[in-house]
Amino acid sequence: MADSIKEYEQHHLDVVEDEIVTQKHKFEISVKKAEQDENAIQDNFYNDVRLNSGTYSGLMDTSVSIRQQQQLLDERQNSWNNATAQVEKLKRLQVRPYFARIDIHEHGENRDETIYIGLASLADSPDHYLIYDWRAPISSIYYENKLGAVKYMTPDGEQTVDVKLKRQFQIENGKIKTIFDTDAAIGDQLLLNNLNNQSSTKMKSIVTTIQREQNQIIRDTKSDLLFVQGAAGSGKTAAVLQRVAFLLYRYRGNLSSSQVILFSPNQLFNDYINQVLPELGEQNMVQMTYYQYASHRLPNLEVENLSQRFLEDNSGATHKRKINDFKSSLAYFDAVSQYAESLNHTGMRFRNIKFQGNVLFSKELIQSIYYGFNDNYNLRNRIDETREALVKRLNRRIKSEVKAKWVESAIQDLSDEQLRTLRMSHPDEFADPDAEYRFIAKHIVIGAFKRVHKQIIHNRFLSINQQTVDMLRQMPQLIDLSHHQITNEEWKAGINSTIKGLKNGQISMADVSAYLYLYDRMTGRHVNRDIRYLFIDEVQDYTPFQLAFLKYNFPRAKFTLLGDLNQAIFTHVNSQTMMNDLATMFDPEQTRVIELNKSYRSTEQITDFSKYLLGSDSKIESFARQGALPMVTVAKDHDAALTALEQVIQSEPGETIAIIGKTLSDCKQLSAHLDQRGVKNNLLRTENQRLTKGVLVIPSYLAKGLEFDSVVMWDASKQRYQAEDDRQLVYTICTRAMHDLTVIATGELSPLFNAVPKQRYQVK
Numbered sequence: 170m171a172d173s174i175k176e177y178e179q180h181h182l183d184v185v186e187d188e189i190v191t192q193k194h195k196f197e198i199s200v201k202k203a204e205q206d207e208n209a210i211q212d213n214f215y216n217d218v219r220l221n222s223g224t225y226s227g228l229m230d231t232s233v234s235i236r237q238q239q240q241l242l243d244e245r246q247n248s249w250n251n252a253t254a255q256v257e258k259l260k261r262l263q264v265r266p267y268f269a270r271i272d273i274h275e276h277g278e279n280r281d282e283t284i285y286i287g288l289a290s291l292a293d294s295p296d297h298y299l300i301y302d303w304r305a306p307i308s309s310i311y312y313e314n315k316l317g318a319v320k321y322m323t324p325d326g327e328q329t330v331d332v333k334l335k336r337q338f339q340i341e342n343g344k345i346k347t348i349f350d351t352d353a354a355i356g357d358q359l360l361l362n363n364l365n366n367q368s369s370t371k372m373k374s375i376v377t378t379i380q381r382e383q384n385q386i387i388r389d390t391k392s393d394l395l396f397v398q399g400a401a402g403s404g405k406t407a408a409v410l411q412r413v414a415f416l417l418y419r420y421r422g423n424l425s426s427s428q429v430i431l432f433s434p435n436q437l438f439n440d441y442i443n444q445v446l447p448e449l450g451e452q453n454m455v456q457m458t459y460y461q462y463a464s465h466r467l468p469n470l471e472v473e474n475l476s477q478r479f480l481e482d483n484s485g486a487t488h489k490r491k492i493n494d495f496k497s498s499l500a501y502f503d504a505v506s507q508y509a510e511s512l513n514h515t516g517m518r519f520r521n522i523k524f525q526g527n528v529l530f531s532k533e534l535i536q537s538i539y540y541g542f543n544d545n546y547n548l549r550n551r552i553d554e555t556r557e558a559l560v561k562r563l564n565r566r567i568k569s570e571v572k573a574k575w576v577e578s579a580i581q582d583l584s585d586e587q588l589r590t591l592r593m594s595h596p597d598e599f600a601d602p603d604a605e606y607r608f609i610a611k612h613i614v615i616g617a618f619k620r621v622h623k624q625i626i627h628n629r630f631l632s633i634n635q636q637t638v639d640m641l642r643q644m645p646q647l648i649d650l651s652h653h654q655i656t657n658e659e660w661k662a663g664i665n666s667t668i669k670g671l672k673n674g675q676i677s678m679a680d681v682s683a684y685l686y687l688y689d690r691m692t693g694r695h696v697n698r699d700i701r702y703l704f705i706d707e708v709q710d711y712t713p714f715q716l717a718f719l720k721y722n723f724p725r726a727k728f729t730l731l732g733d734l735n736q737a738i739f740t741h742v743n744s745q746t747m748m749n750d751l752a753t754m755f756d757p758e759q760t761r762v763i764e765l766n767k768s769y770r771s772t773e774q775i776t777d778f779s780k781y782l783l784g785s786d787s788k789i790e791s792f793a794r795q796g797a798l799p800m801v802t803v804a805k806d807h808d809a810a811l812t813a814l815e816q817v818i819q820s821e822p823g824e825t826i827a828i829i830g831k832t833l834s835d836c837k838q839l840s841a842h843l844d845q846r847g848v849k850n851n852l853l854r855t856e857n858q859r860l861t862k863g864v865l866v867i868p869s870y871l872a873k874g875l876e877f878d879s880v881v882m883w884d885a886s887k888q889r890y891q892a893e894d895d896r897q898l899v900y901t902i903c904t905r906a907m908h909d910l911t912v913i914a915t916g917e918l919s920p921l922f923n924a925v926p927k928q929r930y931q932v933k
């Protein structure tokens with residue numbers, strides 16, 4: 170790059186830096202001023218406003234001046250918020266004002282326009298932008314992969330411009346380090362530099378090097394369903410996080426981060442990605458796992474967790490698997506919906522409401538109220554009206570109960586102090602002792618009925634457990650189970666296992682969604698209309714039932730689903746048909762599917778090795794970043810395998826090495842052996858732990874979505890990974906590696922590796 174260009178750009182950078190400093194200073198003064206004003210208003214308030222409640226007009230005056238003070242305080246608070254946000258933005262810009270420049274020519278204009286792109290916009294006058302936010306419509310041009318005529322979307326429609334120059338900068342401490350001019354996609358060199366860096370335990374933003382296809386995902390505003398099928402490491406998660414930042418910018422004022430929800434594979438992953446949005450100057454969206462979503466609604470049931478689910482999935486008997494597959498299907502979702510509908514006419518199970526051990530409202534009574542309403546009532550009206558009717562009855566009971574014997578004894582048991590407090594709570598003198606008795610008695614009865622009232626309000630007269638079991642029993646009448654290869658006996662055995670679980674306060678992942686869905690339908694529970702965007706990462710591990718349930722629960726949300734059908738570790742069968750199922754849930758006209766085939770995470774050698782695990786016709790492309798060939802070691806026994814592992818650890822000091830075992834118990838055993846050998850390691854047992862640097866021992870299902878400098882696949886032996894079903898798991902494990910991959914087996918290597926040509930790895 171010619172020195173004169175560098176000089177020119179450095180000069181321009183200096184000008185922009187100066188403007189940033191000036192504006193920052195100005196807003197810092199505004200922050201201080203807002204703080205001083207607020208203190209002054211508070212002081213004035215306490216000094217000047219004496220509470221004057223002696224007269225009605227005095228009371229009015231006081232309340233008016235309180236309101237005025239509050240208004241003033243709110244105004245100051247707003248200006249403080251605005252100024253603080255500006256200071257924060259300018260601080261971010263100070264570190265890196267911009268990362269790219271484009272020169273464009275708009276049709277009809279006589280001059281080229283130069284645009285600098287950064288993490289936020291900066292203007293020195295209302296119409297003069299020194300920096301454009303990377304999310305602004307015009308910045309989109311930067312992410313298109315060519316010079317010349319380029320189209321981009323503006324709020325007013327599509328525009329075409331002629332792109333003359335595309336320049337990238339690396340800036341450090343106010344100095345331009347490097348300049349790349351490029352005519353291709355985001356220059357490979359810059360991307361290579363970024364990818365060569367070692368991983369940290371936190372994901373970083375990718376705004377400087379977003380690729381064209383990723384840009385399409387980020388900026389989509391039309392689709393109700395955006396489905397991204399992407400190879401491991403192709404930047405699905407990265408794209409989706411920048412997409413959230415984009416949407417918050419695009420709909421600023423109408424969309425807040427609390428209206429965006431991301432379902433992630435596990436909590437470790439949440440921890441891994443939680444810095445990206447703050448780095449981009451935005452707040453994190455709501456993040457949770459499906460397990461958290463289900464279990465926080467069922468505090469009294471123990472929902473099957475990730476580790477249990479993984480074990481069950483890998484050891485399940487065939488009949489159990491067939492039942493789980495059916496319970497995952499849309500056919501089952503439809504059958505549950507049909508069953509719920511039928512409850513409008515008959516079949517709702519009720520429980521007695523008891524008071525002091527006796528039936529207060531019998532289930533027969535509740536049933537007659539519930540089914541006594543008009544035929545055109547829906548489930549929600551029915552339950553609402555039933556509740557209301559029961560509360561009315563309860564209120565009437567309060568009147569008659571006042572005369573009950575137990576009330577008299579309860580009053581006699583009251584202490585003098587309690588009696589005095591009760592009398593004091595009555596506004597006037599009692600007319601006579603009878604009135605006093607009635608008042609106190611009523612109070613006692615209301616207190617005693619409080620629990621009953623609560624039970625009614627919380628629909629405790631329904632029995633979701635009984636209803637679920639009833640639904641399972643009715644299922645053979647609703648659907649032909651033989652189409653799902655399930656015999657009546659197998660189904661019955663399945664019901665018994667569900668009942669047994671419920672009795673022990675447990676519920677499986679296969680049952681929990683139907684359980685919640687049925688409950689929501691029975692109670693007409695309000696669905697969540699606040700959430701506008703719903704994201705699911707690793708969607709291949711979701712069942713069609715879960716997706717349909719989420720769609721029911723978040724009816725106003727646009728869905729972005731990201732997945733890799735090759736990494737399905739929980740839903741082997743259904744993943745291939747997921748697209749067909751989704752087509753029945755979303756309008757195909759409003760659906761967009763984007764495929765990402767290039768893998769950025771791993772070196773070319775690791776991607777090429779891993780893709781063979783999926784067969785030679787896989788479309789996955791590697792990114793040309795060079796590293797060592799993956800290493801495969803087949804040790805003669807367990808001890809020799811441990812020694813080989815120790816050598817890998819010693820040869821890569823300072824790197825984060827993840828040793829990925831199949832199950833948690835494999836990992837526990839390994840971690841203990843490493844401890845015995847004096848090798849420091851951190852065993853990740855649960856998703857609630859934090860990712861650390863150094864040597865990690867981690868079970869496969871927790872490594873989902875994560876990446877590490879170096880990965881060792883532990884015990885890749887024939888007896889551990891034998892079944893064809895394990896192929897996707899092996900692929901998932903190997904593709905966690907960024908720079909180095911080692912596969913260690915004992916005895917005999919898993920036959921799944923036979924698909925990889927010998928020249929793709931080294932043997933040691």
Ligand SMILES: Nc1ncnc2c1ncn2[C@@H]1O[C@H](COP(=O)(O)OP(=O)(O)OP(=O)(O)O)[C@@H](O)[C@H]1O
Pocket residue numbers: 360363364373375378379380383399400401402403404405406407408733769770873874875876904
């Ligand atoms: N355009 C890009 N510029 C720089 N880095 C990128 C880009 N795209 C992806 N990456 C990096 O590649 C790595 C993999 O990305 P990411 O985790 O988003 O992939 P993924 O498709 O979600 O993978 P998986 O399905 O295996 O979990 C991350 O380190 C990410 O920062």
